[in-house]
Amino acid sequence: MIRLRATGKKALHLRYLVEDFFGEVMMSDGEADFSLEKDLFTDYRKDPPYQFSVSSDSYLVSIHKYFSEEKEDLGGWGIMHGVRPLKWIHMRREEGWTTRAIQQDLLENGRLREDKLDLLFEVEANQKTFFESDRDKLSLYISLPFCPTICHFCCFHSVPYTKRLSELYLSQLYEDLALLHEKIQENNKTVDIVYVGGGTPSSLRTEQLSALLEQIERYFPKDSLKEYTIEAGRIDSFTEEKAELIAQFATRVCINPQTFSEEVLQTVGRPSALEMKKWVHYFKEKGLLINADLIAGLPGESLQQFLHSLERLIELEPENITIHQLSKKKGSKLMEDLQDNPSAGEMTTRAYQRLKDANFHPYYLYRQKKMVDRGENIGYAKKGTECLYNIRMMEDQHEVVAAGSNSVLKKIRGGKLTRLTNYRDVRVFLLNPERYGEHLQAFFADNDARDEGE
Numbered sequence: 001m002i003r004l005r006a007t008g009k010k011a012l013h014l015r016y017l018v019e020d021f022f023g024e025v026m027m028s029d030g031e032a033d034f035s036l037e038k039d040l041f042t043d044y045r046k047d048p049p050y051q052f053s054v055s056s057d058s059y060l061v062s063i064h065k066y067f068s069e070e071k072e073d074l075g076g077w078g079i080m081h082g083v084r085p086l087k088w089i090h091m092r093r094e095e096g097w098t099t100r101a102i103q104q105d106l107l108e109n110g111r112l113r114e115d116k117l118d119l120l121f122e123v124e125a126n127q128k129t130f131f132e133s134d135r136d137k138l139s140l141y142i143s144l145p146f147c148p149t150i151c152h153f154c155c156f157h158s159v160p161y162t163k164r165l166s167e168l169y170l171s172q173l174y175e176d177l178a179l180l181h182e183k184i185q186e187n188n189k190t191v192d193i194v195y196v197g198g199g200t201p202s203s204l205r206t207e208q209l210s211a212l213l214e215q216i217e218r219y220f221p222k223d224s225l226k227e228y229t230i231e232a233g234r235i236d237s238f239t240e241e242k243a244e245l246i247a248q249f250a251t252r253v254c255i256n257p258q259t260f261s262e263e264v265l266q267t268v269g270r271p272s273a274l275e276m277k278k279w280v281h282y283f284k285e286k287g288l289l290i291n292a293d294l295i296a297g298l299p300g301e302s303l304q305q306f307l308h309s310l311e312r313l314i315e316l317e318p319e320n321i322t323i324h325q326l327s328k329k330k331g332s333k334l335m336e337d338l339q340d341n342p343s344a345g346e347m348t349t350r351a352y353q354r355l356k357d358a359n360f361h362p363y364y365l366y367r368q369k370k371m372v373d374r375g376e377n378i379g380y381a382k383k384g385t386e387c388l389y390n391i392r393m394m395e396d397q398h399e400v401v402a403a404g405s406n407s408v409l410k411k412i413r414g415g416k417l418t419r420l421t422n423y424r425d426v427r428v429f430l431l432n433p434e435r436y437g438e439h440l441q442a443f444f445a446d447n448d449a450r451d452e453g454e
């Protein structure tokens with residue numbers, strides 16, 4: 001545990017950076033191990049305390065250099081502590097920078113390692129066409145925060161499924177969808193992508209799932225969409241009837257084994273992956289595109305087990321594979337006590353090489369706090385099967401409307417992004433239904449101004 005003292009925005013930046021290097025950080029008013037105040041960085045662990053001044057616009061670079069001398073491996077992401085490292089490139093492209101100048105900037109001012117630099121530009125090239133098109137369209141995210149049980153590494157807002165709570169939730173969600181649809185119509189906007197996520201929407205009972213998908217179809221018919229994804233990540237939530245419903249309405253489905261090692265799955269509270277093959281074949285036959293996730297760095301998983309899982313997944317021929325690196329976030333059961341998996345970094349690197357050999361290319365990327373090897377999550381796809389929603393969500397160049405608990409509306413006006421986030425907790429969400437109307441009001445408030453201005 002590191003104690004840190006800093007003020008304002010710098011406190012936040014410094015915290016993320018130090019947390020990335022050292023793990024848990026406590027912000028402290030009094031005693032501190034490090035502090036950043038009045039452009040002076042102090043390391044109190046040294047005797048006498050070591051101090052150096054940092055200019056206000058390059059303090060992270062100075063501090064990164066300092067820690068580089070202190071610690072052998074700081075990971076490859078330099079001072080980039082945010083979720084979306086590609087934004088650094090997008091912002092500079094918009095300002096007219098050349099590729100060469102951006103590369104130089106990332107190396108010198110971002111302190112990025114060369115392999116991460118290459119990765120970023122590769123992802124950027126692979127998502128370019130999708131990233132630039134249809135900026136006037138809206139993507140819709142619908143949140144279903146229920147799962148059969150909670151996986152031990154989960155830090156989402158999901159709750160175990162209960163009939164009573166899900167009924168209350170669905171009835172509120174239907175009201176919100178009706179209101180959203182009305183606003184979209186009034187403002188002459190078009191939704192071209194739907195993503196039903198969570199949680200695990202397939203945890204709903206068959207009749208609930210059927211009613212939900214019918215409701216979505218009523219407002220946002222499948223025929224009018226470019227892409228329609230349903231998360232069905234947990235195989236233990238499937239039945240023939242639910243799979244049939246998903247196949248009828250969606251164009252893509254996510255089924256996530258996370259690993260094929262049954263022993264590791266038990267450790268992290270996930271269901272068996274033995275039926276993965278059956279369901280992948282089922283959805284393929286119905287013509288859906290499939291995304292499947294693996295996690296690198298699960299507790300107790302060896303490099304060999306991970307690579308074996310990767311081979312089994314490639315054999316099933318999903319169109320998309322996402323490799324996450326485990327993130328040890330607060331709120332997840334067990335994670336605080338678990339030792340880091342020392343192979344997580346190599347798993348991620350080997351997965352990249354193997355997937356490229358198997359004709360998958362990396363097309364979106366994001367980072368999370370407390371990843372076990374300070375790595376990244378990468379979405380890979382066979383050419384032409386990229387999930388547009390994932391690109392739009394990550395790159396923040398398209399507006400997103402959303403419904404349900406913890407859902408985020410993203411409004412863009414004059415290049416400025418505003419996030420309108422609904423209550424994270426399902427019960428609080430249900431107790432405050434008026435919040436959504438306020439958000440929709442705010443989202444569409446200056447719609448005309450934007451249309452004229454852009």
Ligand code: SF4
Nearest residue numbers: 147150151154158199
């Ligand atoms: S299936 Fe996903 S959302 Fe549900 S508990 Fe597991 S990790 Fe969390």
